[in-house]
Amino acid sequence: MNCVEAKSCLDPRLDGELEPARASLFDEHLAVCALCRSEFGEAENLRAALRRVAPRQPSARLDGRVMEAYRRRHDASAARASIPSWQAFLVRRVSVPAPALALGLVLFALALLAAVNGRRPASEVESPIERGARAEPRIVEVPVEVPVERERVVRVPVIVYRAAVQPERKEKPARSAVASEERRPALQSYKDSSAGEISYSTSAALEGFEPLPKPAARVLKGAEKW
Amino acid sequence: MIDFDDRQLARLAADGDAEAFGEMYRRHRDRVFNFAYRMIGVRAIAEEITHEAFVVLIEHPERYSPERGSLLTFLCAVARHHVMHYLRRGGREVDAPDDTGAFVADGGDDDPLGALLDDELAAFVERAISELPPPLREAIVLREMQELSYEEIAVVTGADVNLVKVRLHRARKRLKERLAPYMMRDGSESHELC
Numbered sequence A: 001m002n003c004v005e006a007k008s009c010l011d012p013r014l015d016g017e018l019e020p021a022r023a024s025l026f027d028e029h030l031a032v033c034a035l036c037r038s039e040f041g042e043a044e045n046l047r048a049a050l051r052r053v054a055p056r057q058p059s060a061r062l063d064g065r066v067m068e069a070y071r072r073r074h075d076a077s078a079a080r081a082s083i084p085s086w087q088a089f090l091v092r093r094v095s096v097p098a099p100a101l102a103l104g105l106v107l108f109a110l111a112l113l114a115a116v117n118g119r120r121p122a123s124e125v126e127s128p129i130e131r132g133a134r135a136e137p138r139i140v141e142v143p144v145e146v147p148v149e150r151e152r153v154v155r156v157p158v159i160v161y162r163a164a165v166q167p168e169r170k171e172k173p174a175r176s177a178v179a180s181e182e183r184r185p186a187l188q189s190y191k192d193s194s195a196g197e198i199s200y201s202t203s204a205a206l207e208g209f210e211p212l213p214k215p216a217a218r219v220l221k222g223a224e225k226w
Numbered sequence B: 001m002i003d004f005d006d007r008q009l010a011r012l013a014a015d016g017d018a019e020a021f022g023e024m025y026r027r028h029r030d031r032v033f034n035f036a037y038r039m040i041g042v043r044a045i046a047e048e049i050t051h052e053a054f055v056v057l058i059e060h061p062e063r064y065s066p067e068r069g070s071l072l073t074f075l076c077a078v079a080r081h082h083v084m085h086y087l088r089r090g091g092r093e094v095d096a097p098d099d100t101g102a103f104v105a106d107g108g109d110d111d112p113l114g115a116l117l118d119d120e121l122a123a124f125v126e127r128a129i130s131e132l133p134p135p136l137r138e139a140i141v142l143r144e145m146q147e148l149s150y151e152e153i154a155v156v157t158g159a160d161v162n163l164v165k166v167r168l169h170r171a172r173k174r175l176k177e178r179l180a181p182y183m184m185r186d187g188s189e190s191h192e193l194c
Helices: A003-015 A020-032 A034-052 A061-083 A085-093 A098-118 A128-133 A175-182 B007-016 B018-040 B043-059 B071-088 B112-130 B134-145 B150-157 B161-178
Strands: A138-144 A154-160 A189-193 A201-203
Touching: A003 A020, A003 A034, A003 B161, A020 A034, A034 B112, A034 B134, A034 B161, A061 B018, A061 B043, A189 B150, B007 B018, B007 B043, B018 B043, B018 B071, B018 B112, B018 B134, B043 B071, B071 B134, B071 B150, B112 B134, B112 B161, B134 B150, B134 B161, B150 B161
Parallel strands: none
Antiparallel strands: A138 A154, A189 A201
16 A cells, blocks of 8 residues: 555544455555654544543533423323323314314305305396296286277286386376377267168268267166176 | 433333433433534524424434434434524524633643643634534534444435545544644644655
8 A cells, every 4th residue: 555545544544434454454554654654643633632622511401491391292192192082083183273273164164155155157147037037927907998889998907027127217208298198089979871770989080971979878787797 | 221222212212201211311412412512603502403303302203213323313413404504594603612612631630731731722623623614514523523433424414425534534634734733742744645
């Protein structure tokens, strides 16, 4: 072994990490090389200086803290072991504080409710008109005036559907205007002299016929009622 | 209890044997503390790191695996993790430890001057160690003060064994240069390779 090889072996030899065969070669080299022996001596001096630095002692407070941590840990384990197995399972699994757990459960319940009553797609949303059509039909009577031989008011049942939509409110015309627009011409009976006792009742003005006087009003009885 | 090895003590301690844990703690407390102290240089921080290392052992005893290394290796690895975390956060790293250095007494109290020089050298050695970069510092502290093997240092630092050797060599070289005025009292000379 030469000095270059010896230099690479110096640290491992000092640390006792050199293989026995190489260690003996290194020792043989040191026996004949004063300079390498001197360098090895310096390394040993450095090690001695490092190892002679007195170790520090931690305070007694550290001992107390560590042993207290150990006792606390195993006291908690013992307490867990004393409760029933299903509770111990929960305690082991659920290690969050109780208030946080309660808050979490409340939030979960609210989220569940929101999911159940959540918004449906627009296509599934029922319009007010559809909702009205789905409602039970209601039969109401609307007075409809039907012109017959004698003027009278006949009430005809008509089915209407209740709509949920409020109809647009239009400005109501004056009562007098409605009366004038809706006023129908009065029926007039005419006598056809060429056809005998046949008479026509119409609102149109017939020329060439003799108008008959209006019959007197009378109360309908029995089968005359419609 | 004293005759038990670390593996047996760790098993007993995990089962709630406070005496076993106490024995285990007494065995390794000083070395873990001194490793943290040499790395940080602040006693209070070093105690906190030592506490955390043992708390990990208390809370998670399953993390210690004897197949991967000794208990001291495990504790030093945990302590190193906290040390590096502290240093990365820009924690205070003092130039020299906050205690006055002292050599281990040889038993000869009849040489006050020699004792004074030894104390001075001890303070100088501590300062020189604290001036090393953290990777070199941890290598030299784990090897020379904790007396761990290369493989154990590699486990603690998470580095390759060859890298550990390189770091140790560089650390020794720097320390030798730094301490040359004190180490060459006997007049020895550096030499050229033959």
